[in-house]
Amino acid sequence: MIYFDNNDTTPLHPDVLEAMLPYFKDRFANPSSLHSLGLDADTAVDEARGSIAEAINADPKELIFTSGATESNNLAILGSAQTRPSRRHLIISAIEHTSVLNVAKRLEKEGYRVTRLPVDGQGYINPDALSNAIDDDTFIVSIVHGNHEIGVIQDLKVLSEIAHEKGAWFHTDAAQSLGKIPFNVTELGIDLASFNAHKLHGPKGIGGLYYGNKTRPKRLMEGAPQEHDMRPGTENVPGIIGFAEAVKIAVRDQAENTVYLKTLISRLAEGLSEIPHTLLNGPPPEERLPGNLNVTMLYIEGEAILMHLSMREICVSSGSACSSKSLTPSSVLTSIGLIHEEAHGAIRFSLSRFNTIDEVETVITKTKEVVELLRSMTAFVPELHSERMGAKSFYRKR
């Protein structure tokens, strides 16, 4: 099986599993317990918190553990709205994760103003759009760091400076970027950041929220005062240990992984660009999150490509509507200007350090085979898109 769906989730790193195992066995205690086993678990959680905080250049007092980035995004935005009730305006981008998009919808229903910043043809936010949208009523600006579908990386330093000029807090969903590209909360001017472990070879069900000491959201759940009194409930100790180990490994190997994945992605992009009427979605490979590639094969349906690749033991994901009940295509892809038929033909390939160049060659060969097969079934041919195709370049303009 070839697994090219690492922006969805990743396999556990073997060292992460080893680090976690004792906390399922002898070191199982509740960190809130006062006996020696409890203190052992509490110490392990403290060390894990310190290790992750150090990796992002934060104080351990400014980092809590959650169930993942979805919960962190909810807590960051909804909790900040409660901390700053006099401000009633929220700014997000059009290409946020569903958890941010839907939190914005909820606040809108409650009477908040919401601005969704548009992106250009490669997915970048124009800082001027933020300058024009922000005002003294904006309580938070929430912009995803690295996008899960098209791998575009936003310039958070520039955007956070604009937010701060108007006194708004700046939150980022860093679920896809932590461990893959440098992430330093001080350098980027971040007030709040959401993370999870399972995108970087850690376990599922564990993540974190960074918050500055002056940008503390109100807790959303009631209970005991765990996690700096912001997130009640007994800590997921094995998950926390695994999360810290995954971050440690990812940061340690980041430079090496980046070079390696760029080689794989360059070859994959080169190979797929040989398929006629294929377009790259998002920025050029060298500007993207390491390991991410997203292409549209015109005139066929992404879900059908995915299914055929799956039968050839290759796992990818699609931007297609037909893989979900709603049938609406990916809003990220339509936000960068794809018409619905183009968004439906999108396939995301997301690689990790555990993939190989031989796998890339196999995927190129099999994808060519599948695209040819599916195109032989369609009567709806290039003239439909001839104007949009222009020079038929693989690369999209910004």
Next chain:
Amino acid sequence: MGYSQQYIEHFTNPRGIGDIENPDAIAEVKHEGGGCFDTIRLGIKVSNGIITDVKFRARACSGTIAACSALVDKVTGMKTDDADKLTPDDLANYLGGIPDKKQHSVELAIEALKKAINPES
């Protein structure tokens, strides 16, 4: 629910891909309501009230390809009056059941068939 053996079989080895020479009717349908945009072109040949040949082309997901293929199997040799009475559920049952998210596929295939049988309506 997952995909039945019949669904996988029809998707991977679809019957009736192509174009009929001198068809008696061609129907082209597109699923636009929910934003899916699956598109089918279905041609039929009729002789003495019996469907003698069916061929299709599709820019579509696995479900719609499987549904069209099943349709070819089911209606070839059938009286047009009987074929006109087929429902999306009949097609779904023929495929051994389909997941909810593929309901649009059987609906679209039946829409194409009815449009081909009743070109004036």
